[in-house]
Amino acid sequence: MKYTFEKMIKDVLEKSDIPLSASEIWKSACDLGMAEQVSSGGKTPWKTVEAKIYVDLKEHRESDSESEFVQMSSRPAKFGLRKKTYSSKQAAKQTAEKANDVSYNERDLHPLLAKFVFSDEHFKSYIKTIYHEKSTRRQKGMNKWLHPDIVGVHFPFGDFNDRTLGIIKSLNESAVKFYSFEMKKKIDFNNLRESFFQAVSNSSWANEGYLVAVKYSNESEFTDEMQRLNNSFGIGFIKLNVAHIEQSEILLPAKSKEKIDWETVDRLVEENDDFRDFILHVSQDISVSNIRGTYDKVLDDSEFETYMKQKHIYSSEE
Numbered sequence: 001m002k003y004t005f006e007k008m009i010k011d012v013l014e015k016s017d018i019p020l021s022a023s024e025i026w027k028s029a030c031d032l033g034m035a036e037q038v039s040s041g042g043k044t045p046w047k048t049v050e051a052k053i054y055v056d057l058k059e060h061r062e063s064d065s066e067s068e069f070v071q072m073s074s075r076p077a078k079f080g081l082r083k084k085t086y087s088s089k090q091a092a093k094q095t096a097e098k099a100n101d102v103s104y105n106e107r108d109l110h111p112l113l114a115k116f117v118f119s120d121e122h123f124k125s126y127i128k129t130i131y132h133e134k135s136t137r138r139q140k141g142m143n144k145w146l147h148p149d150i151v152g153v154h155f156p157f158g159d160f161n162d163r164t165l166g167i168i169k170s171l172n173e174s175a176v177k178f179y180s181f182e183m184k185k186k187i188d189f190n191n192l193r194e195s196f197f198q199a200v201s202n203s204s205w206a207n208e209g210y211l212v213a214v215k216y217s218n219e220s221e222f223t224d225e226m227q228r229l230n231n232s233f234g235i236g237f238i239k240l241n242v243a244h245i246e247q248s249e250i251l252l253p254a255k256s257k258e259k260i261d262w263e264t265v266d267r268l269v270e271e272n273d274d275f276r277d278f279i280l281h282v283s284q285d286i287s288v289s290n291i292r293g294t295y296d297k298v299l300d301d302s303e304f305e306t307y308m309k310q311k312h313i314y315s316s317e318e
Contacts, residue, residue: 003037005052010068010081019078019086022050023218046218053079076189076219106183108311110150112240113181113212114296115304116248117152125152125179126295128278147272148202148209152179153282155291176286178260180206181238188217192225199235205264208254212238216251226252242313245304 012028013020020028026046029035035045042048053069060067072078072086080086110129117123132147156175180203184195195211203209216222216239226237236254241247268275281293299307308314 003034005038005048006056008034008038009049009052009079013069013079013081013084016080017086019072019080021076021078021217021219022046022053025049025079044218047220050077050220076217077221104185104311104313106149106185108313109183109185109212109214109240110296111299111304111307112242112245112248112313113150113183113238114298115245116238116240117179118298119246120248122250122253123152123154123179125154125177126291126293126298127152127179127181128274128295130272130274130278132272147268147275148180148199148206149183150181150212150296151206151275151278152181153177153278153295154179155285176282177208178206180209182209182211184211184213186215187211187213189219189222189225192217192222193229196229196233196235200233203235205261205268207258207260208236208256209234210236210238210250210254212240214240214242242308 008029009025011034012025012032015032016028023046026035026049029038053071056069057067057071066082068082070080070082072080107129110127114127117125117127127150129150130147154177180199182195182199182202184191187195199209199211216226216237230236230252234255234257237251239249239251241249265279269279270276277294281295285291285293
């Protein structure tokens with residue numbers, strides 16, 4: 001008898017004391033050796049898991065009968081078996097997961113982004129961390145979401161020969177490109193909109209703005225919401241691959257703006273010493289067509305491996 005997705009889902013939930021999301025069901029199926037028994041050639045099998053459950057729920061609802069499955073929550077969507085009882089076990093599990101969350105902080109991820117954007121073909125950029133605590137103290141709320149976590153710059157020196165760079169300069173044009181990055185460890189429905197609009201706010205000055213995280217929810221509703229926000233506001237999404245940083249992905253590209261918002265740049269220069277130094281170094285490097293400014297260090301492979309161990313940064317997929 002063929003082993004189906006439905007049977008696999010039921011077997012996983014039978015063994016679990018708590019409701020699980022579609023991605024958690026698939027991960028458990030892989031860990032238990034069940035996933036290899038079903039036919040799944042797609043790149044997102046957890047979406048197939050979710051679809052199978054929703055179809056089963058819909059078919060039973062239309063026939064006025066009860067499905068074996070039950071949806072326990074919506075954001076994120078968690079599923080269980082109707083015959084099982086879920087109570088304090090779920091809360092205890094979630095508390096334990098929260099306590100055992102990754103110990104590194106968001107700024108510890110900045111060297112990872114520096115290494116990725118330096119080598120990635122789309123960016124080929126240098127970055128600088130902006131320390132918010134260095135900003136001028138203002139009335140509460142005045143500077144909220146003003147400062148990006150990280151700023152980046154792409155210089156055209158390696159893209160064009162000297163004559164082309166000369167004509168670009170003589171026409172008062174520039175092939176320099178600025179980026180703004182908002183860094184998070186994990187993004188799910190709990191912090192998606194706040195994180196996204198934080199990135200919208202503090203990247204308005206740049207050519208491109210991105211929200212960066214190590215982990216994103218795999219729920220189909222979540223990815224649909226990411227796409228909708230990206231279409232509406234143009235902020236891109238980057239997923240850092242901590243196991244293989246060069247394999248990090250631009251999940252959704254940012255919409256590129258041709259013009260820099262110089263009024264916001266001027267305000268940031270006045271408010272923050274790090275941003276002021278960044279603009280000064282970029283200006284100096286442009287004037288000599290050479291990179292001499294001080295930016296976040298790009299670690300070589302040996303330094304990078306040591307750094308990852310020191311900070312206890314590891315891959316932990318949901």
